[in-house]
Amino acid sequence: MRVGLMIPCYVDVFYPKAGIAALELLEKLDIDVEYPFDQTCCGQPMANSGCEADARATEELFIRNFAKFEYIVTPSGSCTHHIRNKFIATPPSPERDHVQSHVYDLVEFLHDILKVNEFPWAIFPHKVALHTSCSAIRGLFMQSMSERVHDQKFSKPKALLQGVQGIEFVDFERHDECCGFGGTFSVTEEAVAAKMGYDKVDFIDKSGAEYIVSSDLSCLMHLQGCAGRLQKNLKFLHLAQILNGDKE
């Protein structure tokens, strides 16, 4: 099994530890992982702004970098959702089909493909608020959706984290309401984005959580910025760092 690891741009620059944790975790699980050196981005910033034509060359580069892998894994639900469901800037091709149908968020890869449920090297005796991104919930169906009241309740990221010793989950209000990041939205509608983030941080803070954990760092980057401004004493970690047994 040969896996191509995609590290999103903001993880590369701002949260390299999460990328390293994802890599080390896959290595611990005896996966043959390769990080293609010429990778940049999936093109989502342009495509989400409606500028499909401007996303085309980036999408083509992505396909060139990753078409050779049996699986493409990334610690980002948002990028996975974009590649799997919205990769339309390039014309259809067998290579495009391949990357679209073989890309997995790290959570999906661990939960659905490798079917891992224990992380014996990981201990995390802390209260955790799990925030799952809208892309992961309503785009990748990694967790049941609060609007679909008759569906069976489940959460793939939570199921994985339950394999970590000592971890304690807290419930908080409006648990699957959007945090307000939304890509370019976080800047074009900064006032609304920040208010959504403040509300999310407040709900979580009231729950007694020590950590906000997510499989999407774009949400966390935004929430961390909001929590910092509100001077809330909350800590932020990508799920991969906990599963890998990182000490903060």
Added chain:
Amino acid sequence: MSVIDQAKNAAEFIEDKTHEVSFDKLIWMLRQKRDEAALQVPEWEQLRDLASAIKEHTLANLGPYLELFEANAKRNGVTVHWARDGHEHNQIVYDILKSRDADTLIKSKSMLTEECGTTPFLQSRGVKVSETDLGERIQQLDDEPPSHIVGPAFQKTTEDVAALFSKVYGSDPNKADPVYLAHVMREHTRPLITEAKAGMTGTNFAIAETGAIVTITNEGNADLSANAPKLRICSVGIEKIIPNNEHLAVFVRLLARSATGMPITQYTSHFRAAREGGEMHVVLVDNGRSDRLGMEKFWPSLKCIRCGACMNTCPVYRRSGGLSYGSTYMGPIGIITMPTFEIRRYSELPFASTLNGSCTNVCPVKINIHEQIYAWRGVMDEKHQTPSLKKQAMIIAGKLLSHPEAYRIATQSTETALKVLPRFAIYNHFNVWGRHREVPAPANETFHEWYRKNRTH
């Protein structure tokens, strides 16, 4: 007309902390009540499938169903008019009123007449128009359009209403009590109803097989508006047609539950014919609907039954306020319908969304709302409606991100990356990000650098 700056309007709404907080709380409560109501109906998802299928069937056969409706309405003694657009609709209504010397008109809530600008049209021609829905009347007295399609005055607090009524009616400004305020309104509106020469309602559903106009309301004001005066006019958007009463049953089960969590509203009224000695007119209005029906990606928005569930769940709408959209329809459904009326004016609306998808999940007729929002963004780019600063940034980002060497130079040190990254990740500078949030702290080295040092030797 100039482009609506939803982001700026929303920022102003948030700045005034009282209204944003109470609005979000009230509207979120409606979403919660909707969840509780849906949970009581085991076949909820099947009902949504059915409702969607009925609407799709009717829209696919709209011509024949409209003609069937017309034939049956005429058989009931109703006069049927056809209006190509809002102006024709208003002219038809005015001509009916004028030829019968009706200079006072009472109205029940109708988004279609908002869309057509009917009230200002009639008032500028000497007709005194009075809204009878409590919320709609509040907005009329305050000279403000509706902030929500189900509760027009949701954006106002009871204190706001007490102050407004005190100004208009001389009631106690300090008595912010809903019951008291409702009585004040009732006292002042009843005479308008009993004296009006004509009454007008909108339409929730028009039944092809019976020729009936169905309104679904709580206050009973639609029934009063339709029945108190001898002259009755019903405005109908052509997408409101459904085949028969059996189909209506599906929508009645979904509509109130989706809107407010109530199992059913107080009144579900079928208007089939004029009252004794009176006359009834129906105006079937297109106003862009036929064009939209021909839009491959956007026709499903015609399935909308105006429940407002997408607005109630929308985290952006709840924090922006309904008036920030500067449009007849607001929130997610407004984003995907308003550009069909005027693309330039509403070109920014598709960006007032995080694409979180919650709206699509609550829609009782299963409109793929968030996918349409995404598609509209593409249309705005194709039609050159993207603001030039943003477009330039996207061109630069597209170039940088497709050239690994250039990208690597830009991000090799996090210090330079901080300057460059926002250009592609978020097109603007971090000073916008930093207005309400801390800027992320740069790491010592990028993942790329770490990998080169630790895995390639």
